[in-house]
Every structure is written in structure tokens, then in C-alpha cells.
Amino acid sequence: MKLGQRLTQLNDMxxxxxxxxxxxxxxxxxxxxxxxxxxxxxxxxxVDIVPSLMQQLEDKLQRFYPRQFIPQWHVxxxxxxxxxxxxxxxxxxPETPLVVIAGVGGDLMIELVNSICRNNPELQIDFMLCPxxxxxxxxxxxxxxxxxxxxxxxxxxxxxxxxILYVSRNKVDSAIATPLATSPISPVGGKMWQCSSExxxxxxxxxxxxxxxxxxxxxxxxxxxxAQALQDYQTIFL
Ligand SMILES: C[S@@+](CC[C@H](N)C(=O)[O-])C[C@H]1O[C@@H](n2cnc3c(N)ncnc32)[C@H](O)[C@@H]1O
Numbered sequence: 062m063k064l065g066q067r068l069t070q071l072n073d074m075x076x077x078x079x080x081x082x083x084x085x086x087x088x089x090x091x092x093x094x095x096x097x098x099x100x101x102x103x104x105x106x107x108v109d110i111v112p113s114l115m116q117q118l119e120d121k122l123q124r125f126y127p128r129q130f131i132p133q134w135h136v137x138x139x140x141x142x143x144x145x146x147x148x149x150x151x152x153x154x155p156e157t158p159l160v161v162i163a164g165v166g167g168d169l170m171i172e173l174v175n176s177i178c179r180n181n182p183e184l185q186i187d188f189m190l191c192p193x194x195x196x197x198x199x200x201x202x203x204x205x206x207x208x209x210x211x212x213x214x215x216x217x218x219x220x221x222x223x224x225i226l227y228v229s230r231n232k233v234d235s236a237i238a239t240p241l242a243t244s245p246i247s248p249v250g251g252k253m254w255q256c257s258s259e260x261x262x263x264x265x266x267x268x269x270x271x272x273x274x275x276x277x278x279x280x281x282x283x284x285x286x287x288a289q290a291l292q293d294y295q296t297i298f299l
Contacts, residue, residue, distance in 0.1 A: 066218045068092050071163055071191060074212060074227055077101055079151050079187070085141040085173070086165050087115040092117045097126055097134060102159075108137045108144055142176035148186060157185045157229075167195020171202045178206055178230055187211070187241075190226045197272075197290050200248050203228055209243035215261075215268060217251040219242060222268040224253060249293045256299070265297055 064072060073093045075082065083106040084093035093107045107122075109115055115138040122134055137144065146158050160177060162170055170192045177186065188208070192199050208228040216223050229243055244251075254269075256262035272294055280287035 062089075062091055064091055064095055066222055067163070067191065067216060068095070070216050071102045071189060071225060072096065072099075072212060074214065074225060075101055075155050075159065075189060077156070079159045080104060080156050081106060083144055083146075083158060083160045085160060086161045086162070087118070088114065089120070089274060089281070091132070092161065092163070093132065094122075096124075096132075097122075097132055098248060100132055100155075101257050102132060104133045104149065106135045106144070108141055110138065110140055112138050123133045131230065142204065143180070144177060145220075146177070146181050159187045159189060160296065161189040163189075163191035164193065167199045168194035171195070171199055173201065174206070177286055186211065187227070190228070191223050193221075193223075196224045196250075197248065197293075200224070200246055200250070204246050204248065206230055208246060210246045210251075211243055213250055213253045213259075215265060217264045217268070221263070222271065224250060249290075249297060254297055254299065262299060269294065269297055269299065 068091055075096065079102045081095055081104045082102045083110045084096065087093050087107045090107045094103065096105050098217060105198050107115070107118055115136050116141065119136045122136065126134060135222060141162065144160070149156075149158075162173055170190060174188060174190070190199065203226070208230045210226070210228055212227040214225045216225070218275050227243065254265055256265050273291070276287040276291045276294065280291060
């Protein structure tokens with residue numbers, strides 16, 4: 062099946078070089094299947110909590126990507142909070158897995174990222190995150206977890222705006238860490254506001270207006286809650 066704009070952008074941002082990529086909250090597994098097709102990593106993991114979905118996905122993968130097929134794939138019907146990252150230490154060096162979580166609310170995403178980091182205190186983990194709502198709160202949490210930014214993008218699909226955050230939680234010796242350049246995570250985004258076309262500028266302007274209106278509304282009933290976010294977003298000039 063064809064990927065929409067959001068999943069296409071996610072797929073485009075995932076580099077080759079990881080040994081394990083985890084397509085979490087994968088639903089029908091569209092993104093993971095695209096990763097398999099372009100052999101983005103030797104092993105692609107599909108994770109979702111709904112058994113019927115995972116059974117259907119397993120049947121489809123058996124048909125289209127038989128077991129002798131490289132890359133390998135695994136289907137995990139579990140809570141993403143419990144993904145067994147350290148069960149796949151197939152090389153002598155500690156590996157950096159890429160954990161992709163997209164299409165779920167920012168609140169749930171915060172819980173999932175927290176649990177994954179807590180359950181794997183010694184592991185460097187790269188995350189590719191695309192939440193629905195609560196982007197500011199997710200950024201706050203990533204900053205608390207001492208994550209660093211690799212890349213970020215803003216896009217619009219079906220009149221909804223999405224931020225994609227590609228970040229690294231680095232807990233290992235930097236000599237063996239993923240050799241990707243990182244920078245501090247901004248609470249409101251940095252690079253994603255730099256527009257290279259009029260179309261991109263239009264998306265950024267409408268997204269900024271929407272976020273400012275959202276926090277202005279919240280500040281009417283709960284000024285304390287919205288004050289910092291409003292102040293931060295008001296520093297953005299397009
Ligand atoms: C809207 S789909 C997202 C599909 C795809 N990732 C995307 O971005 O289009 C959300 C999926 O998250 C799954 N999900 C929600 N909470 C989960 C959890 N804690 N662990 C595993 N899967 C979960 C749901 O079962 C559902 O299939």
C-alpha cells in the first residue's frame with residue numbers, strides 16, 4: 062500500500078546503518094514494510110498491542126517477505142513500553158537501536174519513551190518520534206531525558222500539522238555512539254522553522270498561528286500552565 066506524506070517523510074528520514082529498527086505502534090505495519098522493501102536495516106521489528114492486527118500482519122509478512130528473505134523481521138504483540146531492546150545483542154559492540162513511534166498522542170508517547178529509557182538505562186537509543194498533539198510537552202520531556210537532536214521536520218497532512226523529532230538518548234561512551242551530529246533540543250523547535258520554499262513558509266506560518274492560538278486559549282483558564290509555552294513560541298519569527 063502507498064505511504065501517505067507523513068509516513069513517506071518518516072521513511073525518508075531513516076538512514077541505513079542501524080542493525081535493528083523498531084516500528085512501534087505499527088498498526089498495519091506500513092512503515093515497517095517500506096523499511097523492509099528498501100532493506101533499511103538487517104532486522105525490522107513490528108510492535109503493536111492488538112493481537113488480531115499482529116496476526117494479520119504476521120500472515121502478510123510471511124507471504125510477501127518469506128523467512129529466507131533478508132532483512133529479517135519480527136512481530137511483537139506487546140506494549141511498546143516493554144520492547145526487549147537488549148534481547149538482540151547480535152554483535153560484540155553495543156548497538157544503537159532506532160525506535161520509531163508515530164501516530165499516537167504526545168501524552169502516550171511521553172510515557173512510552175520514559176519507560177523505554179528507564180528499562181534500558183545503559184543503552185544508547187535513537188528515537189524517531191511523530192506525535193499527534195502535545196509536541197511542546199514531548200520536547201520538554203526529551204530535554205529532561207538529556208536527549209539530543211539529530212534532525213527535525215514540520216509537515217502538514219490532511220490539514221493536520223506534524224513535527225518529526227529524530228533524537229538520540231546517549232548513555233554510552235561517545236566513541237562507540239552513533240556518529241551522527243547532534244545539537245540541543247529546542248523547546249519549540251529550531252531547524253524545522255527554517256523554510257526553503259514559499260509552500261514550507263506557509264505551512265510554518267499557519268502552524269505557528271495555530272500553536273499560539275492554542276496556548277492563548279489555555280492561558281485564559283490556566284495562565285500558569287500556558288505562560289512558558291507562550292513565551293517560548295513568541296520568540297519564533299518567520
Ligand atoms: C493510529 S495507529 C499509528 C499507526 C502508524 N504508526 C502511523 O503513524 O500511521 C496507532 C497504533 O498504536 C497502537 N498502540 C497504542 N498504544 C500502544 C501501546 N502501548 N503499545 C503498543 N501499541 C500501541 C494501536 O493499537 C494502534 O494500532
